[in-house]
Amino acid sequence: MLNAILRWIVLALALILVAKIVPGMEISGFLAALFAVVIIALVNIILRPILLFLTLPINLLTLGLFTIVVNAVLFAIAAFFSPGFSVDGIVPALLGSILFSILSIIVNFVSGQLSPA
Numbered sequence: 001m002l003n004a005i006l007r008w009i010v011l012a013l014a015l016i017l018v019a020k021i022v023p024g025m026e027i028s029g030f031l032a033a034l035f036a037v038v039i040i041a042l043v044n045i046i047l048r049p050i051l052l053f054l055t056l057p058i059n060l061l062t063l064g065l066f067t068i069v070v071n072a073v074l075f076a077i078a079a080f081f082s083p084g085f086s087v088d089g090i091v092p093a094l095l096g097s098i099l100f101s102i103l104s105i106i107v108n109f110v111s112g113q114l115s116p117a
Contacts (some may be wrong), residue, residue, distance in 0.1 A: 014103040024092030032084025
């Protein structure tokens with residue numbers, strides 16, 4: 001339980017870092033980042049499987065690269081539903097989702113949620 005709370009806090013800090021790096025992304029504060037991380041997780045749990053299924057043909061044609069676009073759309077949807085977190089366009093959503101995904105993988109690896117391949 002403590003590990004999950006610590007990961008949640010670190011991911012919120014990672015989202016603040018991403019918002020500072022990527023132009024076109026804004027987050028109003030730490031509480032907004034905590035809430036946004038929860039919304040990102042819920043969007044990924046609920047909508048990601050549906051969107052990946054619906055985009056399966058184009059994903060197969062692009063050898064999975066279209067998943068990056070799906071991640072950007074999910075990131076923008078999460079920003080839409082998160083007060084205090086905004087993404088201004090698809091390019092900031094794309095860059096933000098890539099950077100946040102990389103930081104999330106690092107956090108999960110360090111916390112022991114992922115094992116080395």
